Amino acid sequence: RKEVEQDPGPFNVPEGATVAFNCTYSNSASQSFFWYRQDCRKEPKLLMSVYSSGNEDGRFTAQLNRASQYISLLIRDSKLSDSATYLCVVNPSDLIFGKGTKLSVKP
Amino acid sequence: EPEVTQTPSHQVTQMGQEVILRCVPISNHLYFYWYRQILGQKVEFLVSFYNNEISEKSEIFDDQFSVERPDGSNFTLKIRSTKLEDSAMYFCASGVEIQETQYFGPGTRLLVL
Numbered sequence: 001r002k003e004v005e006q007d008p009g010p011f012n013v014p015e016g017a018t019v020a021f022n023c024t025y026s027n028s029a030s031q032s033f034f035w036y037r038q039d040c041r042k043e044p045k046l047l048m049s050v051y052s053s054g055n056e057d058g059r060f061t062a063q064l065n066r067a068s069q070y071i072s073l074l075i076r077d078s079k080l081s082d083s084a085t086y087l088c089v090v091n092p093s094d095l096i097f098g099k100g101t102k103l104s105v106k107p
Numbered sequence: 108e109p110e111v112t113q114t115p116s117h118q119v120t121q122m123g124q125e126v127i128l129r130c131v132p133i134s135n136h137l138y139f140y141w142y143r144q145i146l147g148q149k150v151e152f153l154v155s156f157y158n159n160e161i162s163e164k165s166e167i168f169d170d171q172f173s174v175e176r177p178d179g180s181n182f183t184l185k186i187r188s189t190k191l192e193d194s195a196m197y198f199c200a201s202g203v204e205i206q207e208t209q210y211f212g213p214g215t216r217l218l219v220l
Contacts, residue, residue, distance in 0.1 A: 032206045043198055043211040044150060087150070091206050094140065094163055097150040 006088050006098035014106055017078050021101050023071040023088030032091035033064055035073050037084040038100065044087055047073075078105045109133045111212035113199050119218045120189055128184045128215045130199030139182045140200040140209060141174065143167070150198065156182065157205070189219045 006023045013019050025033075033050035048055065050062040050071055061074040071088055083105045088098040112131045120126050132139050141153040154174055155162040161174065173185045182201075186193055196216050200209040 034208065038150075041196075043214050045211070046208055049208065094152040094155050094165075095142070095150075095200075095209060096152065099149040 004088050004090050004096050004098040006086075007101045008099075009101035010104055011101060012104045012106060013078055015078060015080060017105075018074065018076050019078055019103060020075075021073045021086055021088070021103075023073075023098055025069050025071070025088075025090045025096070027090065027096070028069060030069075030090045030096075033071050034089040034091070034095075035060075035062060035071075036087040036089050036097075038087055039084050044089075044097075047086070075103075078103075080105050080107065111199055111201055111210050113197075113212035113215050115215060116213065117216045117218075119220065122191055122219055123188050126186050126189055126217065128186075128197050128199075128217070130182045130184070130212055131180050132182055132199065132201030133210060134180070136201035136203055136210075138162075138202045138205055138209075139174075139176070140202075141184045142198045142200060142211075143195040144198065144214075145195045153184070153197075162205075186217075189217075191219050193217060194219045 004025045035047040036044040037047045038044045048057050050064045054063045059076045063072045085100040085102045087100045090096045114129045139156040142150050144150045152165050154164040154168045171187045175183050196214045198214045199212040202209040
C-alpha cells in the first residue's frame with residue numbers, strides 16, 4: 001500500500017517559535033491533502049486542507065508541491081495549545097495517514 | 108455544530124466474543140468510514156461505505172469484520188470473533204463527498220482480553 005512519510009519528531013519548541021513539518025506521499029493519484037491534529041487519546045481533527053496554490057489560516061500555512069509529492073505545514077508564533085501530534089493525510093480515495101509528528105511547545 | 112458520535116466509549120471483551128461498535132454520522136453526510144489506531148501507531152483505514160454498500164476495504168478488514176447501516180442514522184462495525192490484536196481505538200468518520208474532508212467521532216477504545 002502506498003505510504004505517507006513524515007518527520008519523525010518530536011519537536012520541542014519554546015512559545016513563540018516558528019516550526020515547520022514536512023511530509024511526502026507516494027501515490028501520485030492522490031487528489032486531496034490535509035493536515036489533521038490529534039491530541040493524546042483523542043480523535044484526529046481537521047486542521048486545514050492543503051491546496052496547490054498554498055493556503056493560510058491565521059498562524060498556519062500549508063504548501064503542496066505535486067511534482068515533488070511534498071506537503072508542508074508552518075506554524076508561526078506557536079502557542080502552548082499547539083502541542084499535539086500533527087498528521088499528514090492524503091486522500092486518493094480513502095484517507096492515508098502518516099504516523100504523525102509530535103509537537104511540544106514549552107513556556 | 109453537528110458531530111459524529113460513537114458508542115460505547117470503551118469496550119472490554121473476551122477473546123472470541125463478538126462486539127458491535129456504533130456510530131451516528133453527521134446527518135447530511137453520505138460517505139461513512141471506519142478506521143482503527145493501535146496504541147502508539149498510525150491511524151489505519153478499514154472500510155468505506157456509500158449508498159448502502161462497501162465502497163472499499165483494506166486488507167485489515169477480513170471476514171471477521173462487517174459493517175451495516177441498519178436504519179437512517181446508525182452505522183455499525185461488527186467484529187465476529189475478537190482477537191487480542193483487535194485491541195485498538197476504532198474511529199468512525201463521515202463526509203459529504205468522496206475525497207473531501209472527513210469528520211471523526213471520538214472513538215471507541217476496544218480492549219480484548
